[in-house]
Amino acid sequence: MGKKKSKLSSKVTYDADDIMLPDDEHVLGRVERLVGGDRLLVSLPGGRERTVRIPGKFRGQVLFRSNSYVLLREVMPGSDETLDVVYRYRWEELDHLRERGLLEEWE
Template identity: 30%
Template sequence: MSFLYEIMGDYGEFEEVIEGEGSENPVSENGEVVSRVKLPGKGEFIGKVVQRYGGNRMEILCTDGKSRNCRVPGRFKRKMWLRPGDIVIIEPWPDNDDKGEIIFQYYSAGVNQLRKKGLLDGLNKEF
């Protein structure tokens, strides 16, 4: 949340100052906006949505080379609108490695960062 207020500058005129604006998006030396991207944790994989089956189930091609039947948990049903080609983080079920749950969806900025880090090399290059 930023607040707008005016202060008197060095030469007597008023300047607008927006608090909190510079700290939200830090800029690197190259002029690029620095943003952090969520990485998969222990036991999680990055995957690509291949096909939607219906009933909140989808076929996901993972970076470990397996194709899993994953579902969207109820708490994410309205938040995640997934299409074929989207990049997600999945968590395989402990008892069945062929199934899993989708726990995070990447947007275009996150996908570009993952591509720069080389984390999407295990998937097809077509996206």
């Protein structure tokens, strides 16, 4: 029998400079609920809600729950109708977003 391989630490360290922040091309949103398939219902700043698409690279690999925060990108520039998930923020990264005042609308 072989040796058991030790599990890697589940704690992920991050640098505050490496966190993806919303800019002109991206918008921050909060997941309200899972719609089904590859869709999420997300609340956006200004009280709007949109159904967004989960790209294939996230399906089955990244877990989306209610009240998780995501970074979204417009599929067609200038069109606010179709949005894709670009990044899901980890709970540790939300503290940095709170310090910058980006989550005040939802809290």
